[in-house]
Amino acid sequence: MGSQALAYMNLVNVTSAGPACGVKAEPRVLPNDHAGSLMWNKVNGTQNCGSRMPLGGGALSQEKIDLIGEWIDNGAMND
Numbered sequence: 245m246g247s248q249a250l251a252y253m254n255l256v257n258v259t260s261a262g263p264a265c266g267v268k269a270e271p272r273v274l275p276n277d278h279a280g281s282l283m284w285n286k287v288n289g290t291q292n293c294g295s296r297m298p299l300g301g302g303a304l305s306q307e308k309i310d311l312i313g314e315w316i317d318n319g320a321m322n323d
């Protein structure tokens with residue numbers, strides 16, 4: 245996540261590999277499908293593995309969660 249390029253490379257169309265979610269082999273970000281994207285489920289609190297994100301902090305605002313969902317549903321473009 246050190247840069248936008250690295251974050252994008254590690255998120256979009258990449259399968260989960262963490263200690264809790266690796267076994268689920270879910271796409272972290274699946275373009276055009278926010279509900280099928282682990283990253284969105286993790287910030288929305290609807291994940292089926294591990295914890296809600298951001299860990300240890302407060303949940304993201306609904307506005308931010310929606311913004312992430314819209315970005316995914318618009319193709320998760322690298323822009």
Ligand code: HEM
Pocket residue numbers: 259260261262263264265266272282283286287293294295296297298299300301
């Ligand atoms: C909005 C910010 C964040 C997002 C979008 C996010 C997203 C994610 C995602 C998608 C995974 C699953 C990765 C995989 O299994 O391949 C994950 C796992 C994890 N994240 Fe985060 N994260 C955030 C913030 C944080 C913060 C601040 C911490 C630590 C202080 C943290 C600690 C962890 C840990 C320990 C795991 C592995 C355990 C688990 O899946 O619950 N994350 N995160």
